[in-house]
Amino acid sequence: MVALLVACVFFSLNNEQFLSGGNFSLIIQQVMVVGTLAIGQTLIILTAGIDLSNGAIMAFGGIVMAKLAADGVVPPLVAIALGLLVCAGFGAVNGLLVTAIPLPPFIVTLGMLNVVFALTHIFSGDQTVVNLPAPLTALGGTFAIGDTMVTYGSLLTILLFLIFAYLLSQTAWGRHVYALGNSPEVARLTGIRTGRLTVGVYTVAGLVYGIAALLLVSRTGVGDPQAGQTDNLDSITAVVLGGTSLFGGRGLVVGTLLGALIVGVFRNGLQLMGVPSIYQTLITGVLVILAVTVDQLSRRRIS
Amino acid sequence: MTEPPAVPVMQARGLVKRYGHVTALDGADFDLMPGEVLAVIGDNGAGKTSLIKALTGAVQPDEGEILLGGEPIRFRDPLDARRRGIETVYQDLAVAASLDIASNMFLGREIRRPGPLGTIFRMLDHKRMREESARHMAELKIGLRSLTQPVESLSGGQRQGVAVARAVAWAQHVVVMDEPTAALGVKESGQVLDMIRRVRDRGLPVILISHNMPHVFEIADRIHVQRLGRRVAQLKPGDHEMAEVVAIMTGALRVDASDETVVADQGAARAIGLS
Numbered sequence: 187m188v189a190l191l192v193a194c195v196f197f198s199l200n201n202e203q204f205l206s207g208g209n210f211s212l213i214i215q216q217v218m219v220v221g222t223l224a225i226g227q228t229l230i231i232l233t234a235g236i237d238l239s240n241g242a243i244m245a246f247g248g249i250v251m252a253k254l255a256a257d258g259v260v261p262p263l264v265a266i267a268l269g270l271l272v273c274a275g276f277g278a279v280n281g282l283l284v285t286a287i288p289l290p291p292f293i294v295t296l297g298m299l300n301v302v303f304a305l306t307h308i309f310s311g312d313q314t315v316v317n318l319p320a321p322l323t324a325l326g327g328t329f330a331i332g333d334t335m336v337t338y339g340s341l342l343t344i345l346l347f348l349i350f351a352y353l354l355s356q357t358a359w360g361r362h363v364y365a366l367g368n369s370p371e372v373a374r375l376t377g378i379r380t381g382r383l384t385v386g387v388y389t390v391a392g393l394v395y396g397i398a399a400l401l402l403v404s405r406t407g408v409g410d411p412q413a414g415q416t417d418n419l420d421s422i423t424a425v426v427l428g429g430t431s432l433f434g435g436r437g438l439v440v441g442t443l444l445g446a447l448i449v450g451v452f453r454n455g456l457q458l459m460g461v462p463s464i465y466q467t468l469i470t471g472v473l474v475i476l477a478v479t480v481d482q483l484s485r486r487r488i489s
Numbered sequence: 490m491t492e493p494p495a496v497p498v499m500q501a502r503g504l505v506k507r508y509g510h511v512t513a514l515d516g517a518d519f520d521l522m523p524g525e526v527l528a529v530i531g532d533n534g535a536g537k538t539s540l541i542k543a544l545t546g547a548v549q550p551d552e553g554e555i556l557l558g559g560e561p562i563r564f565r566d567p568l569d570a571r572r573r574g575i576e577t578v579y580q581d582l583a584v585a586a587s588l589d590i591a592s593n594m595f596l597g598r599e600i601r602r603p604g605p606l607g608t609i610f611r612m613l614d615h616k617r618m619r620e621e622s623a624r625h626m627a628e629l630k631i632g633l634r635s636l637t638q639p640v641e642s643l644s645g646g647q648r649q650g651v652a653v654a655r656a657v658a659w660a661q662h663v664v665v666m667d668e669p670t671a672a673l674g675v676k677e678s679g680q681v682l683d684m685i686r687r688v689r690d691r692g693l694p695v696i697l698i699s700h701n702m703p704h705v706f707e708i709a710d711r712i713h714v715q716r717l718g719r720r721v722a723q724l725k726p727g728d729h730e731m732a733e734v735v736a737i738m739t740g741a742l743r744v745d746a747s748d749e750t751v752v753a754d755q756g757a758a759r760a761i762g763l764s
């Protein structure tokens with residue numbers, strides 16, 4: 187939070203364009219896809235897991251939606267639904283492997299990353315899918331707030347953050363996710379069906395990746411098999427910068443929104459200052475290490 | 490006139506639990522009578538925790554049977570046992586650290602808001618859960634400043650108090666506590682013992698696992714001595730010296746199974762100053 191404010195003040199002092207409504211709208215559009223992926227990532231990290239496969243799952247979902255719709259195999263809305271379903275399915279498989287065997291989430295999702303990446307290229311024949319029917323790009327449409335144009339997609343992203351903030355803080359399911367992240371054994375002994383809960387979390391995360399896929403397709407207007415290759419790490423960055431502990435059980439989805447915005451603001455601000463993209467990446471990396479350090483030190487203070 | 494023999498609340502016969510090569514339970518029997526405080530004592534590794542885990546659905550015994558009110562029963566998981574009114578404070582595994590006291594008290598049995606907020610939007614009634622938690626904590630005389638702080642910010646004793654209060658608040662049938670005072674100071678231990686008395690006054694039986702002989706002698710109606718995965722004796726604290734019970738626990742004295750008399754394992758008994 188403090189970091190975000192400091193960054194905003196710094197960049198607005200450097201460039202008056204930074205504070206304009208149009209620029210903020212642009213930042214949100216830029217972080218919308220990674221931000222949405224980071225919602226799913228937050229859920230999984232809260233259970234003390236991690237998901238390396240979310241960018242790949244999103245790319246595959248996007249290709250499924252785009253290709254089915256563009257080829258006219260099914261009506262566009264059905265294509266979207268199938269894309270969402272496929273993503274939720276991959277999430278469920280991750281969750282089942284993590285619970286049933288059980289395997290470490292890192293390994294499961296690393297494997298899934300490669301499987302889904304390959305499937306994306308096989309299924310798309312390495313071709314970008316173009317000429318998408320209107321429903322697939324509808325979220326890219328805009329409406330005006332004052333004289334700032336906002337996309338429906340940005341609105342959907344914000345809405346998702348609100349929904350998951352609600353689910354985590356106001357429902358029993360949310361309490362159980364935190365308890366699971368604190369200690370699976372305590373959660374189990376308290377009577378929480380931890381296996382079912384874990385599979386549920388990974389499946390819901392998969393569904394959210396599907397929504398991210400739709401946002402991506404609507405923003406770029408194409409189905410791109412190369413999409414999202416660094417988004418897994420970017421989403422982890424957003425989660426960690428947002429103050430969620432990689433050890434599980436501690437964190438807020440609102441923090442993740444701030445984390446995603448911090449990354450967006452830094453990249454955008456540095457861009458406006460004319461800093462080359464590779465240095466932006468470097469600075470983001472330093473930010474992550476700082477954030478994890480703070481997490482570690484504060485944990486040590488508690489225990 | 491003779492009273493009809495009371496039906497044990499809970500029984501187990503010949504429980505066996507193996508972890509790989511380790512046999513944690515080796516044909517253990519168990520009996521809990523209505524309204525009693527039953528202390529389960531035994532050396533480290535005697536299988537006390539394994540016994541109560543098997544009795545409360547936390548692990549599945551490999552062999553043997555469990556009876557509840559005389560009827561055979563199998564608990565699939567801890568939730569199953571909780572639904573039967575059996576509440577357990579597990580050793581070292583009591584609370585979810587980052588959740589607040591009220592969330593812990595109601596973990597797994599949360600109360601939702603009345604009306605569509607609760608039924609459709611599944612919204613929790615935080616206020617009511619906090620009020621009821623406060624009431625339970627007050628009943629057990631656990632003083633806490635705030636119910637909204639995460640339990641990881643509490644002292645060990647307060648944290649254990651939350652776990653005990655939760656078990657006591659929900660139990661309909663049996664309360665089980667695995668070494669509830671192990672990490673506590675004198676004053677806090679005394680509070681837990683008071684809670685156990687209050688539970689007994691409500692007519693509920695309590696299974697108390699403890700290493701602390703003075704505590705056991707202070708509060709238990711009966712003592713179950715566990716050794717090498719089996720019950721080796723059932724005693725009344727009034728009938729035996731503390732040193733004698735310790736000797737049975739460590740194997741220095743044996744109890745003759747047929748007539749329940751204590752037999753000295755001469756050398757060992759002499760070594761600890763008995764006989």
Ligand SMILES: Nc1ncnc2c1ncn2[C@@H]1O[C@H](COP(=O)(O)OP(=O)(O)O)[C@@H](O)[C@H]1O
Pocket residue numbers: 508511512513531532533534535536537538539540
């Ligand atoms: N989950 C487990 N995995 C392997 N061994 C275990 C496990 N739980 C208990 N044991 C072993 O079973 C034996 C009995 O343990 P336990 O029931 O915890 O005894 P107590 O509570 O009396 O100290 C010990 O030798 C212990 O090491």
Ligand SMILES: [Mg+2]
Pocket residue numbers: 537538539580667
């Ligand atoms: Mg034990």
